[in-house]
Amino acid sequence: MTATATAIDEPEQLEPQATPLSRGARLARRLVPAAAAALSGVLLYVSFPPRTLWWLALPAFAVFGWSLRGRTWKAALGLGYLFGLGFLLPLLVWTGVEVGPGPWLALVAVEAVYVALVGAGITLVSRLPAWPVWAAAVWIAGEAARARAPFGGFPWGKIAFGQADGVFLPLAAVGGTPVLGFAVVLCGFGLYEVVRQVIDGRRTGVLHRGAAAAALLSVAVPVVGALAARTLVSDKAENGTATVAVIQGNVPRAGLDFNSQRRAVLDYHARETERLAAKVKAGKVAQPDFVLWPENSSDIDPFKEADAAAVIEGAARAIGAPISVGGVVERDGKLYNEQILWDPDKGAVDTYDKRQVQPFGEYLPLRSLLGAINKNWTTMVRQDFSRGTKPGVFTMDGTKVGLATCYEAAFDWAVRGTVTDGAQMISVPSNNATFDRSEMTYQQLAMSRVRAVEHSRTVTVPVTSGVSAVIMPDGKITQKTGMFVADSLVQKVPLRSSETPATRLGILPEMVLVLLAAGGLGWAGTAVVRARRDSAA
Incomplete structure (x- = not known):
């Protein structure tokens, strides 16, 4: 038998066979890993916003790694599914706020399948040398798949999106969400491996220096890398500054039925803009260079409804600045979720259709x-x-503003496309009224903070009902509103044009990690096949 095959088979030979276990002991040995997997998934959920307990992701993956190591792939499928349920059931509960539990449970059931497959992959590579590296790559490969299929993917719950307050955040500027997520997962698995090496060393009196060194590096390298990456994070204005106004007009009531009062939503945003104009005239706040309204701030098509156009035009003239208006527009028999650049003198001069x-x-x-x-x-x-079909970049009073409408903030390519198309800052107009006061708003806000660091751009988040915010290129929130209140934010923000490594590299870091995962799975799978052939021989 080869040395590699021996290493692969070793975990399955550790269980003593001399003394049969009682029925209760056998049941406990099955239930404890299952409970650990589910509870570690819950622990991972607790690490996500609105809580700032980002560091809980590390023990969550440490426990998950313990529950998987040395298991059969069938057992790992079940343990991975339990981990996925523990994580995603509470994380995505907001999807059923207005439509009931059916869609929420169906979504979680499907998304947890990806985590189950990842669990099977992790248990396979957990028998390789330096296994935390391979296992973390397998996790990111699972996220890459989940972000693309089915129906265009659902990236919500990427590990990177739970790290807006964490020490690893600067790594987003190095390689985007895949590198940031990889570092967190690697550190978590490495933490478990360090503990395992210490316990085994005390039990046997022999410390495997190579394995122990690899475990320590799995923890140290991500932390050191994150500290080194802080040099990539800067709030310096490279192209001057712009004074931006974010309008939150509020909605008549929360829930899906806010659509039945579309005119009221438009009037609310126009009214809040006119209220801001009065403050500017009184000298209480600075004159904004441009104004950003949220998604669905005018669900009445201003190209077909003259009264809606008049309301928007009145608001733009009152504030004396161009406005980016979120509208629902019908063109050639098709509906578009559209941002409309409305000039106070020229009217609608540009549009961006959500991709x-x-x-x-x-x-x-x-x-x-x-x-x-x-x-x-x-x-x-x-x-x-x-x-x-095209990235949205509006030129507003000389400033190039990239647009990623609501759901698009979760997709790497959608945000990056605005920056590579010249955006000096980014706006994420959103409508979260459907989801009431759920955690969805805070989860999405955290995504925008990660995007700010990833591309070194100021990010504004105008939302119909809150939380609206202004985020600096270092990911810090400088202003934000409450929920379900009418409010406005005015701030001078830095404009930047340089590109981070993450912006320049694009999808490359993710593809490298996917190939790394494939290589680990191929190595482990080949070793298992060889071991079985040698055993049969």
């Missing part, structure tokens, strides 16, 4: 199948939104 539309929210996949099962399931999205 990553939300499945089951803005379009309905498998419409005919769902309608055949239950006609009521198709009534929530009566007409599908169409996708835009």
Whole structure:
């Protein structure tokens, strides 16, 4: 038998066979790892916003690594699924706020399958030398798959999005969310491996120096790398500054039925803009160079409804600055979730159509199948939104403002596309009124903070009902509103044009980690096959 094959088989030979275990002991040996996997998933959830307990992700992955190591791939599938449920069930509960538990449970059930497959992969590579590296790469490969399929993917819950307050955040500027997430997972698995090496060394009296050194490096390298990456984070204004105003007009009431009062939402945002104009005239706040309204701030199409256009025009003239208006526009029989650049003198001068539309929210996949099962399931999205094709960058009073509308903030490519197209700052107009006071708003706000560091850009987050915010390029929030209040934020922000390594490299770091995961799985799989052949021989 080869040395590699011996190493691969070793964990399965550790269990003593001399003394049969009682039924209760056998049951406990099955339940304890299952409970540990589920509870470590819950611990990972607790590390996410609105809490600032980012560091809990490390023990969460340490316990998850313990529960998986040395298991069969079938057992690891189940343990991974339990971990996924423990993490995603509470994280995504907001998806059922207005529509009931059905969609929430269905989404979690599907997304947890990815985590189950990742669990099986991790238990396989956990038998390799320096296994935390391979295991962390497998996790990121799972996130990459989850961000792309089905129906365009669902990146919500990426490990990077829970690290907006953490020491690892500067790594977002190095390689984006994949590198940031990889560092956190690697450190967590490395933490478990350090403990395991210490315990084994005390038990046997022999310390395997190579394995112990690899474990220590798994913890130390991510931390040192994050500290070194802080040099990439800067708030320095490279292209001057701009005074930006963020408008939060509020909505008549929370929930899906806010759409039934679309005119009220438009009036609220126009009113708050006019209130801000009065403050500017009184000298209480600075004159903004441009104004940012949220997504769905005018669900009445201003290109077809003259009264809606008049309301927007009145607000723009009152503030004396161009406004980016979030509208729902019908063109050539198609619906678009559109940002409209409205000049106080020229009217609508530019548009951006949302490119990553939300499945089951803005379009309905498998419409005919769902309608055949239950006609009521198709009534929530009566007409599908169409996708835009070009990155959104508005030139507003000389400033290039990149636009990533709401759901798009979760997708690496959607935000990066605005920066590579010349954006000097980024705006994430959103409408979270549907989700009431759930954690969704804070999870999305954390994404925007990560994006600020990733691309070294100021990020503004105008939201219909809150929380709206202004975020500096270092990820710090300098101003924010409450929820379900009418408010405005005015601030002078730095404009930047340099690109971080993450912006320049784009998808490359993620692909390297996916290839690393594939290499680890191939190595481990080949070793298992060889071991079985040698055993049979």
